[in-house]
Amino acid sequence: xxxxxxxxxxxxxxxxxxxxxxxxxxxxxxxxxxxxxxxxxxxxxxxxxxxxxxxxxxxxxxxxxxxxxxxxxxxxxxxxxxxxxxxxxxxxxxxxxxxxxxxxxxxxxxxxxxxxxxxxxxxxxxxxxxxxxxxxxxxxxxxxxxxxxxxxxxxxxxxxxxxxxxxxxxxxxxxxxxxxxxxxxxxxxxxxxxxxxxxxxxxxxxxxxxxxxxx
Amino acid sequence: xxxxxxxxxxxxxxxxxxxxxxxxxxxxxxxxxxxxxxxxxxxxxxxxxxxxxxxxxxxxxxxxxxxxxxxxxxxxxxxxxxxxxxxxxxxxxxxxxxxxxxxxxxxxxxxxxxxxxxxxxxxxxxxxxxxxxxxxxxxxxxxxxxxxxxxxxxxxxxxxxxxxxxxxxxxxxxxxxxxxxxxxxxxxxxxxxxxxxxxxxxxxxxxxxxxxxxx
Numbered sequence: 001x002x003x004x005x006x007x008x009x010x011x012x013x014x015x016x017x018x019x020x021x022x023x024x025x026x027x028x029x030x031x032x033x034x035x036x037x038x039x040x041x042x043x044x045x046x047x048x049x050x051x052x053x054x055x056x057x058x059x060x061x062x063x064x065x066x067x068x069x070x071x072x073x074x075x076x077x078x079x080x081x082x083x084x085x086x087x088x089x090x091x092x093x094x095x096x097x098x099x100x101x102x103x104x105x106x107x108x109x110x111x112x113x114x115x116x117x118x119x120x121x122x123x124x125x126x127x128x129x130x131x132x133x134x135x136x137x138x139x140x141x142x143x144x145x146x147x148x149x150x151x152x153x154x155x156x157x158x159x160x161x162x163x164x165x166x167x168x169x170x171x172x173x174x175x176x177x178x179x180x181x182x183x184x185x186x187x188x189x190x191x192x193x194x195x196x197x198x199x200x201x202x203x204x205x206x207x208x209x210x211x212x213x214x215x
Numbered sequence: 216x217x218x219x220x221x222x223x224x225x226x227x228x229x230x231x232x233x234x235x236x237x238x239x240x241x242x243x244x245x246x247x248x249x250x251x252x253x254x255x256x257x258x259x260x261x262x263x264x265x266x267x268x269x270x271x272x273x274x275x276x277x278x279x280x281x282x283x284x285x286x287x288x289x290x291x292x293x294x295x296x297x298x299x300x301x302x303x304x305x306x307x308x309x310x311x312x313x314x315x316x317x318x319x320x321x322x323x324x325x326x327x328x329x330x331x332x333x334x335x336x337x338x339x340x341x342x343x344x345x346x347x348x349x350x351x352x353x354x355x356x357x358x359x360x361x362x363x364x365x366x367x368x369x370x371x372x373x374x375x376x377x378x379x380x381x382x383x384x385x386x387x388x389x390x391x392x393x394x395x396x397x398x399x400x401x402x403x404x405x406x407x408x409x410x411x412x413x414x415x416x417x418x419x420x421x422x423x424x425x426x427x428x429x430x
Contacts, residue, residue, distance in 0.1 A: 010225075012419055016412035020394070043396075079415045080422030094316050098309035104394060104411055110418075149417065173421045175414060179235070179319060181258075191417035195408065196319055197231035199390060200294045202364065202406035203325075204227055206388045207295030 007055045014052055015075055017042060022072035034065035084109040085173075086147050090162040091154035092117035092125075092132045095177055099151060100127040113145055142169035149173040156180045163190075222270045229267055230290055232257060237287035249280035299324040300388075301362050305377045306369035307332035307340075307347045310392055314366060315342040328360055357384035364388040371395045378405075 021041050025033060035046040042049070053059055053071075056078055060066045076082055087105075089096045092115045099105070100112055116135045117123060125132045133141065142150070142165075150166040152159050152174060159178035166174055167185055174190045176182055184190050236256050240248060250261040257264070268274055268286075271293055275281045291297055302320075304311045307330040314320070315327055331350045332338060340347045348356065357365070357380075365381040367374050367389060374393035381389055382400055389405045391397055399405050 013412065013416055015419065016409070016415035019415065020411065078419065078423075080418035081415065085418065085421075094309050094313035098313050099410075101309050102410070105414060108411065108415070110414065148421070173417050175417055189417060189420040191413055191420070193408070193410065193413050194231070195314075195317070196235065196323065197228065198406055198408050199320060199325060200231035200234065200296065200323070201228055202388050202390055202404060203295035203300065204230065204293065205404040205406070206300075206363070208293075 011052050011055055014044065015079055018049075018052075019072060019075045019079060019081075022068050022075065025068045026072060031068050032065055033068055035060065038066070081109055084111055085149050086145060087112050087149040087151055087175075088138070088142065088147050089115040089130075089151045089153055090117075090135065090138065090166075091115075091152060091158070091178075092119070092122045092127070093153065096151075096153035097127050099153060099177075100130050110149065112151075113147065114141060116141075139165050139169045142166070142171060147171055149175060152176045152178050152182075154178055226267050226270055229259065230294055233264075233267075234287060234290045234294060234296075237283050237290065240283050241287060246283050247280055248283055250275065253281070296324055299326055300364050301360060302327050302364040302366055302390075303353070303357065303362050304330040304345075304366045304368055305332075305350065305353065305381075306330075306367060306373070306393075307334070307337045307342070308368065311366075311368035312342050314368060314392075315345050325364065327366075328362065329356060331356075354380050354384045357381070357386060362386055364390060367391045367393050367397075369393055 018038070021038070035049045038049050039046040050060065056074070059071045059074055087110050089099055089112060096115055100115060106112070112130050115127065115130055115132045116138045117132055118135045122132045123134050141147070148171070150162070150171045150173070152162050154162055156178045159176065159180045160182055163174060163176070163182040163184055167188055172188060174182070174184060174188060175193070176190055177193045177195070179194055179196050181192070182190060233253070236253070250264045253264050254261040265275065271289070274286045274289055302325050304314055304327060311330055315330060321327070327345050330342065330345055330347045331353045332347055333350045337347045338349050356362070363386070365377070365386045365388070367377050369377055371393045374391065374395045375397055378389060378391070378397040378399055382403055387403060389397070389399060389403060390408070391405055392408045392410070394409055394411050396407070397405060
């Protein structure tokens with residue numbers, strides 16, 4: 001995709017939602033769907049859905065709609081889900097364990113190879129079949145196993161140190177749960193899950209209006 | 216705020232970030248900041264920051280900038296953080312425990328009064344001082360304690376049932392971590408944390424471009 005032809009981040013953030021809904025339709029044995037029906041499911045307007053998908057070449061046929069399996073496969077490719085990713089988790093507390101325990105990530109191709117912590121009580125334990133190792137071994141482990149994605153579930157105070165280790169050992173993607181904005185090289189992709197910000201958005205709407213139409 | 220004069224959700228989602236940065240500045244003893252300096256910190260442009268804040272009346276003074284403490288207090292009020300909220304957590308697995316253990320929520324005024332689960336091995340345990348109770352007691356507990364916000368950290372399969380209990384017992388806000396789009400009454404505010412969607416956004420950028428400028 002060239003710079004002139006970039007798809008907005010807002011559109012990109014809707015793609016995983018389409019992908020999830022299409023997966024649910026497939027499970028129900030539904031093979032064909034119109035943008036109107038997709039609209040009812042997703043809450044986006046039919047014209048927005050058509051516009052979103054047209055960014056990637058459009059996949060529907062006039063009068064037929066979308067082939068659910070084909071559209072899902074195409075979206076999966078666009079989202080980079082047509083391959084597997086080797087990941088590790090830094091921070092083996094509750095949040096790290098919750099991420100390690102969530103089967104959905106592995107099903108989608110994100111394999112967790114190890115977890116790391118500095119707490120001696122945690123080192124050596126296993127979450128499912130994933131071992132918690134000493135954080136001192138992390139840098140070597142990343143290099144030796146060509147880890148693609150590093151997940152940060154440490155407290156805020158350790159997050160930048162972890163990100164620095166990730167960067168110098170060649171990790172290209174960081175999924176950060178720590179409530180901090182980390183400084184990373186331009187070539188590293190970082191995706192933040194800032195839970196406080198999500199919670200405060202909820203309290204904003206609770207305070208300000210209960211009939212706000214969200215987008 | 217009337218319907219004609221609504222602030223876009225994109226702006227609202229930036230407010231918690233400003234709020235967090237201002238809190239960090241205050242801790243460092245910085246009492247005054249220009250939109251240019253805020254821009255360097257947050258990564259948003261100075262004109263965007265001024266525009267965002269002007270939606271709520273603007274708080275800066277030409278040639279002076281913003282008073283950090285005052286701006287933070289005002290944003291806190293706008294975000295509904297000038298009061299406390301009574302919350303409960305449904306689902307006391309790793310994710311529920313991670314949320315319960317996170318001190319930041321309580322500091323911001325979100326008090327967790329109880330957790331609920333159906334697993335007999337968990338019922339009766341405590342996370343910090345928060346008791347895990349039988350989910351059968353949840354509906355009464357919500358009514359008796361006037362719970363404001365219900366947090367869903369159950370598996371996907373139980374999430375709608377939990378949301379239904381929340382709604383009929385009078386909860387106004389739902390913070391949902393289950394990978395499902397829940398059907399709720401119009402008067403209930405729901406804020407989703409869809410981790411899969413965040414992860415797939417990361418893989419999209421890993422696949423498509425590493426120099427994409429995010430917004």
